[in-house]
Amino acid sequence: MFRILSSRMIVPNIHLLTIEAPAVARQANPGQFVIIRAEEEGERVPLSISDWDRQMGTITLLVMNIGSTTGRLAALRERATIPTVVGPLGNATEIENYGTVLCLAGCYGIGSMFPIARALKEKGNRVITILEARSAYLLYWEERLKAVSDKVVHITRDGTRGFRGHVGRLPEIIKGFDEPIDRIYANGCTFMMMRSSQASRPLGIKTMVSLNPIMIDGTGMCGVCRVRVGGATRFACVHGPDFDGHEVDWEELLQRRKTYLPEEVVPLQTSGCDQHAHIVKETVDG
Numbered sequence: 001m002f003r004i005l006s007s008r009m010i011v012p013n014i015h016l017l018t019i020e021a022p023a024v025a026r027q028a029n030p031g032q033f034v035i036i037r038a039e040e041e042g043e044r045v046p047l048s049i050s051d052w053d054r055q056m057g058t059i060t061l062l063v064m065n066i067g068s069t070t071g072r073l074a075a076l077r078e079r080a081t082i083p084t085v086v087g088p089l090g091n092a093t094e095i096e097n098y099g100t101v102l103c104l105a106g107c108y109g110i111g112s113m114f115p116i117a118r119a120l121k122e123k124g125n126r127v128i129t130i131l132e133a134r135s136a137y138l139l140y141w142e143e144r145l146k147a148v149s150d151k152v153v154h155i156t157r158d159g160t161r162g163f164r165g166h167v168g169r170l171p172e173i174i175k176g177f178d179e180p181i182d183r184i185y186a187n188g189c190t191f192m193m194m195r196s197s198q199a200s201r202p203l204g205i206k207t208m209v210s211l212n213p214i215m216i217d218g219t220g221m222c223g224v225c226r227v228r229v230g231g232a233t234r235f236a237c238v239h240g241p242d243f244d245g246h247e248v249d250w251e252e253l254l255q256r257r258k259t260y261l262p263e264e265v266v267p268l269q270t271s272g273c274d275q276h277a278h279i280v281k282e283t284v285d286g
């Protein structure tokens with residue numbers, strides 16, 4: 001059993017969990033994820049590792065409450081235990097000295113971007129971080145990211161901080177930097193990563209995305225997480241989760257993400273959490 005050391009909601013609908021998992025913490029690297037279960041016989045869900053403490057033997061996960069399982073995870077309190085934490089899984093993010101790197105993060109992707117930005121900075125890159133949210137009150141970990149970034153820029157749908165709009169404004173924002181961008185990393189919902197890749201393609205900047213398809217075992221056995229990249233079938237759990245965003249078949253991926261939408265939404269509707277059900281639909285539809 002794995003003990004929950006802390007559990008709290010840091011912005012509406014996003015919960016931070018610190019879990020005692022020394023074997024995972026010892027080997028975790030930026031971009032990797034774990035498969036966890038909230039209860040015995042429960043659903044297996046993949047979650048990116050947002051931070052770790054090798055000495056304390058802990059990992060930090062950010063959970064967006066969008067379904068029955070994530071709702072159970074969000075409800076866990078300090079000293080509770082969960083039966084399964086498997087990982088670290090997936091390939092670590094490729095980190096080299098590229099020059100100037102833009103880290104674009106939104107929603108739960110803000111958390112998973114933190115270790116990537118930190119590693120890029122440690123490698124000698126100039127790091128520009130762009131945080132995207134519907135509104136300023138949904139932004140989090142800004143101080144953490146400022147500490148590992150040379151510049152932090154905000155985009156909010158309602159214009160309450162930084163640029164008003166969404167990642168479709170990326171070319172305009174990059175032009176304003178007055179310096180070349182050598183590589184882009186994008187972490188967030190599928191729709192956000194798709195829009196980021198579409199926006200950066202005309203600029204000719206390689207854009208790496210961390211895909212989050214439906215996944216069960218996380219070891220390449222079930223095949224549920226298959227995605228089409230560059231015309232070939234890939235499994236996000238063992239070939240990814242990072243892929244070149246300009247080569248991903250986004251239309252197919254978005255369709256596959258909707259496969260279990262009714263099963264995710266109905267438990268929330270029947271529990272009276274209509275607002276959360278609406279968030280699920282918005283997350284999938286973009």
